[in-house]
Amino acid sequence: MSVLVWIEQSGGSAVASCWEVLGKGRQLADELGSPLVALLMGDDVAAGADAAQKRGADLVLTASSPTLSNYRLSAYADVLTAAIREANATVVLTSATLRGRELSAAVACDLSAGLAPDAVDLRIEAGKLVAVRSVYSGNILADITFKSDIQVASVRPRSFPLPEEGAAAGEIKALDVAMDEAAVPEKVLESKSAGGGEIALTDAERIVSGGRGVAQDPELGFKLVADLARVLGAAVGASRAAVDAGYIPYKHQVGQTGKTVSPNLYIAAGISGAIQHLAGMGSSKLIVAINKDAEAPIFGRAHYGIVGDLFEVLPALTEEFQKRLG
Numbered sequence: 001m002s003v004l005v006w007i008e009q010s011g012g013s014a015v016a017s018c019w020e021v022l023g024k025g026r027q028l029a030d031e032l033g034s035p036l037v038a039l040l041m042g043d044d045v046a047a048g049a050d051a052a053q054k055r056g057a058d059l060v061l062t063a064s065s066p067t068l069s070n071y072r073l074s075a076y077a078d079v080l081t082a083a084i085r086e087a088n089a090t091v092v093l094t095s096a097t098l099r100g101r102e103l104s105a106a107v108a109c110d111l112s113a114g115l116a117p118d119a120v121d122l123r124i125e126a127g128k129l130v131a132v133r134s135v136y137s138g139n140i141l142a143d144i145t146f147k148s149d150i151q152v153a154s155v156r157p158r159s160f161p162l163p164e165e166g167a168a169a170g171e172i173k174a175l176d177v178a179m180d181e182a183a184v185p186e187k188v189l190e191s192k193s194a195g196g197g198e199i200a201l202t203d204a205e206r207i208v209s210g211g212r213g214v215a216q217d218p219e220l221g222f223k224l225v226a227d228l229a230r231v232l233g234a235a236v237g238a239s240r241a242a243v244d245a246g247y248i249p250y251k252h253q254v255g256q257t258g259k260t261v262s263p264n265l266y267i268a269a270g271i272s273g274a275i276q277h278l279a280g281m282g283s284s285k286l287i288v289a290i291n292k293d294a295e296a297p298i299f300g301r302a303h304y305g306i307v308g309d310l311f312e313v314l315p316a317l318t319e320e321f322q323k324r325l326g
């Protein structure tokens with residue numbers, strides 16, 4: 001029996017939210033009295049394996065092959081399944097990144113295991129995993145229990161703190177898996193970074209989002225959103241209405257059909273607070289709403305509300321934060 005955490009690599013380094021999951025995995029493993037196993041896959045996993053040891057893994061399984069240099073579901077699912085068998089894992093965790101969600105779902109399906117996607121908390125009860133999911137736009141926290149022996153969950157980024165690095169302990173072991181490039185049906189022809197140096201929404205500690213409220217001058221509106229985001233070191237988000245209107249690309253969309261985010265600070269400017277938007281940001285730790293309609297539903301979820309015109313409020317906030325933050 002063990003707790004297994006997949007440490008996703010992107011651009012040669014580990015995705016930060018996976019360390020949060022590893023930290024929580026350490027706690028669960030201690031409660032279960034079982035080892036904590038980290039799995040790294042890629043063409044160069046040495047640095048990640050070392051970091052996994054320092055962040056608390058008892059055993060680090062590695063699968064290093066040119067075939068794994070790019071994420072491809074079928075190849076990664078085969079290796080994760082092999083790792084689950086090797087580690088005799090009963091709790092299998094990934095971060096709920098796009099890849100983590102996909103991989104956990106595929107492997108749970110292959111192994112006929114129960115799956116709790118996008119969990120916001122995890123605990124052990126009577127030797128079994130209980131995953132907590134935020135449903136109905138965060139209005140209800142639902143406990144998910146498992147009937148299967150293997151219990152799989154993906155964990156929403158920023159649900160747990162980053163574990164401190166300590167002295168490296170434990171063991172690193174290469175997984176014995178034969179990778180056959182010809183057997184992998186997906187081919188990666190080209191990779192392009194969509195970020196362009198921007199802070200990724202799903203990893204962001206702070207997000208400033210704009211909605212249809214910018215309609216009178218969308219270009220200026222999103223410039224004001226981006227100005228405040230820059231001063232705060234925040235990512236830029238948007239409502240679907242703003243995306244559908246072509247004010248900003250889809251990659252910025254937050255909500256049911258966009259990204260799910262959980263930052264420490266979420267500033268919503270000119271966003272009404274439709275349930276589908278709340279579904280993507282309702283678990284933010286601190287929500288600030290700027291809306292000229294005092295009756296807008298977003299104020300029902302905001303911790304702080306500013307009733308006003310975003311074209312006046314955003315520059316005023318930017319100026320004030322700039323003064324205070326330098």
Ligand SMILES: Cc1cc2nc3c(=O)[nH]c(=O)nc-3n(C[C@H](O)[C@H](O)[C@H](O)COP(=O)(O)OP(=O)(O)OC[C@H]3O[C@@H](n4cnc5c(N)ncnc54)[C@H](O)[C@@H]3O)c2cc1C
Nearest residue numbers: 211212213239240241255256257258270271272277292310
């Ligand atoms: C299946 C489905 C999936 C969906 N998925 C998503 C999703 O992922 N994400 C998402 O966001 N939506 C999603 N939607 C759409 C959602 O229902 C709403 O239509 C959308 O969120 C509204 O965006 P908005 O708040 O920007 O626009 P509106 O609802 O039009 O609100 C604009 C707000 O701006 C305010 N405002 C106007 N001018 C100003 C100003 N100058 N200063 C300050 N405030 C001003 C108005 O008072 C209003 O409250 C989905 C809908 C469906 C049916």
